[in-house]
Amino acid sequence: MASNTAPPDPGPFQQLLPRGGTDVDLASVYAYPDDLDRPWVRANMVASADGGAIGPSGRSRDLSSAPDRRVMGVLRGLCDVVLVGAATARVEGYAPVRPRRTWEPLRRGRTRTPPIAVVSRTLDIPERLLAPGPEEARTIVFTTASAPRERRDRVRARADLVVVDGVSVGPEHIVNALGERGLFRVLTEGGPHLLAEFVAAGLLDELCLTLSPHLLGAGSPRVVAGGPGTPGAPTRASVRNTPVRMAHLLEADGNLFARYLRE
Ligand SMILES: NC(=O)c1ccc[n+]([C@@H]2O[C@H](COP(=O)([O-])OP(=O)(O)OC[C@H]3O[C@@H](n4cnc5c(N)ncnc54)[C@H](OP(=O)(O)O)[C@@H]3O)[C@@H](O)[C@H]2O)c1
Numbered sequence: 001m002a003s004n005t006a007p008p009d010p011g012p013f014q015q016l017l018p019r020g021g022t023d024v025d026l027a028s029v030y031a032y033p034d035d036l037d038r039p040w041v042r043a044n045m046v047a048s049a050d051g052g053a054i055g056p057s058g059r060s061r062d063l064s065s066a067p068d069r070r071v072m073g074v075l076r077g078l079c080d081v082v083l084v085g086a087a088t089a090r091v092e093g094y095a096p097v098r099p100r101r102t103w104e105p106l107r108r109g110r111t112r113t114p115p116i117a118v119v120s121r122t123l124d125i126p127e128r129l130l131a132p133g134p135e136e137a138r139t140i141v142f143t144t145a146s147a148p149r150e151r152r153d154r155v156r157a158r159a160d161l162v163v164v165d166g167v168s169v170g171p172e173h174i175v176n177a178l179g180e181r182g183l184f185r186v187l188t189e190g191g192p193h194l195l196a197e198f199v200a201a202g203l204l205d206e207l208c209l210t211l212s213p214h215l216l217g218a219g220s221p222r223v224v225a226g227g228p229g230t231p232g233a234p235t236r237a238s239v240r241n242t243p244v245r246m247a248h249l250l251e252a253d254g255n256l257f258a259r260y261l262r263e
Contacts, residue, residue: 013067013257017249026074027106029248030208030259036184039175041083041203043188043195044075045223046210052220053192059092060190063212067252072189075208077103079114079187081140081178085194086120094118095128096136113137114187115160117178119169119194123151130158142169142177171201192225199224200240204262207244211256 013024032040046063047053055062064072076082076097084094097113107113115137118125121144129139139159143152146167155161160181164173178186188195188204198204209223244260251257 013250013252015248015250016256017246024250026071027078029250030071030074030078032078032185039179039184039186040205041175041186041188041198042075042079042206042208043190043198043204043223044072044208044210045190045195046212047223048212048214048216048220050215050217051222052214052216053190053223053225054220055214055216061092063210063214063216065212065253065255067255067257068210068212070252071208071210071257073100073102074106075187076114077106078185080110080183080185081114081117081181081187083117083119083174083178083186083188083194085191086118086122086125087193088189088191089116089118089126089129090124091191093128094126096132096139098133099135111137115140115183117142117174117183119143119174121147121167121169123147123155125155125159130155140178140181142174144169171198171203175203190223192221192223196224199242202240202242206247206262207258207260209258209260211258213254 012022014022015024045053046060046068048063054060077100082097094116096116099112113136116129117140118129119142123143125141132138141155141159142162144167145163145165152161152163162177188198243263245263247259247261249256249258
């Protein structure tokens, strides 16, 4: 989910719920709430029809499609910051977001691109994220005081480094630090481990889920993952049942695009 190039125009989107038509303005139906006074955390994830989040290539791109990339592009254009776990940044080859002409009306009064914010214990951050071009925003890196000192020094020289005490960066630390920077429209693109931590902390406001017409079988993780083996990840004791409300359901080329808001 890391493409920065403008995708080709997919077929039309139709709005299934609330009942609409085919003239769907994606920027309007995915607009963040007005007048935010705190960070609003939106996740954008893609799953197969049987609930898998990672395809045979080890990436989510096996599930993606032109309409999915179109929605992802609009969501990036609307947000103030793109937040990812370091594994997603490494596996999906994340790079600083490049400006798009179609974003100009969406980003009026803001930076031309949203920065990428990466969460990492090891500080094994893709080199490209630490070398933004002149039109690209400086990367924000969240880590802990237990990260190797020489890596902290190296990253601090090239990125906005936020160091948190302890062995894990809590979702609340991330939300607070982004809020202090005035980055209220948060878009997390996962991965499943980082997303699980936000759900467990009750800090996910919105899930934008693409249901892609593929079956991946039992070996593929869900869009949320985690377990006792992962430091800081949720355990069975943190399973919670949070009601969400469907704000809309769109369809394009057999893909369903659901937008769920926390009640
Ligand atoms: N279907 C989808 O929509 C979708 C979306 C995104 C990704 N994916 C797929 O998911 C896979 C990667 O996701 P993932 O769940 O394995 O990993 P992830 O959530 O992207 O990243 C996990 C890593 O983030 C860092 N991290 C997470 N929580 C942390 C915390 N509380 N404190 C400090 N660091 C923390 C650690 O980085 P370090 O290892 O650097 O310490 C950890 O190893 C890839 O295969 C990707 O293609 C799918």
